[in-house]
Amino acid sequence: MTNRKTLKLAAVIDGPGWNFSSWRHPDMPADAGENIDFFVQQAQLAEQAKFETLFLYDVSHVGPGNIPYYLSMFEGGTLMSALAMKTERIGLSMTASSSYTDPYNLARQVLSLDKLSKGRASLNAITSNPGGMVNFSRGHLGKADQYPMHEEFLEVLLDLWDTYEDDAFPRDKESGVFLNPRKMHPVNFQGKYFSVDGPLNLSRSVQGRPVLYMAGSSPTFVDLATSYTDGVFMAGSTFEETVLLANALTAKLLEKGRQPDHFVRAISQNPIVGRTDAEAHQKYREILALGPYSHTPVPLFMGSAERVATEIQRWYEAGAIDLFMVRQDHPHGLRDFIELVVPILQERGLFHREYEAETLRGNLDLPKPAFRTI
């Protein structure tokens, strides 16, 4: 592939980890999911290493059987807003479900984050899985409603983010012109699930609009994501499956006249890295030894830094991924990845050494979208 963008990196800062027992490790703050000092430290570590973005998962229904992190975690938009004030360049990606909120609320929340951070916000708009507890009055959606509702949600969200043209607010004290009303485009949407009448109350983002992702794998997901989003978050369970999904996404983008390079394919993994394979395996055993319910599957990316870097390179060069998201199950997972793997990726010319742009979109090599275009 010519002029392919360099590999992008994200840090998934999910508190004490995505399992039942990492919180018990001596080096992990047991309250990490509600510990702002922990999140600031992780965010600044990732920013010093020039990661393009931070990334937060979310949980759409909370119940007693959840992993510790899901029972003790900050709301993502609030946390990202705090981190916006403690970082300068790194992107801030939050996850929220379209099933339990109105698009107006989320459009406003994420665009506010974008303004607070001067163009670094992004949203992973998920649909949520049915089942579990019913935390919201709206209840769980059946499969038949999940995607039709999501599509309406995305339609409205994108329209709201483009309520105002870039130069809609002269805010000219001399002439007294605050807003040019001809450059305001109120939304007038009447759908099956949502009705929105009126404008959003925030000017357009410096990056056009916040970067938008969806997470999933089904053909309906592929169809919707390639119509509305800037990228996807894929399960990444195996190399072969991810290559197939990435190819399906590329084919759909081309079918829709979109430039596949202007799209981000991401997976999230919990690499466990050591100076040697043996050291990495020892760290994995430390996690397993923490409890009978550890349920930490063998990481796909585990071993010496060379081995992990080469595996990431293989996925990237096969076109399976543009963005590799680093989760940590071991308390030093992110730090180890940064100290040991990042320099190798840089030496091989796969990962940048400095931020090139001011906005998240710029750092992901995504062009600023023209007003009201996908």
Ligand SMILES: Cc1cc2nc3c(=O)[nH]c(=O)nc-3n(C[C@H](O)[C@H](O)[C@H](O)COP(=O)(O)O)c2cc1C
């Ligand atoms: C990689 C990945 C990440 C996801 N992240 C979340 C999440 O953070 N919170 C959540 O409630 N659902 C999450 N989901 C669920 C999706 O939003 C969606 O409901 C599910 O994947 C069904 O989509 P499908 O059409 O691909 O089957 C995730 C799914 C995938 C594949």
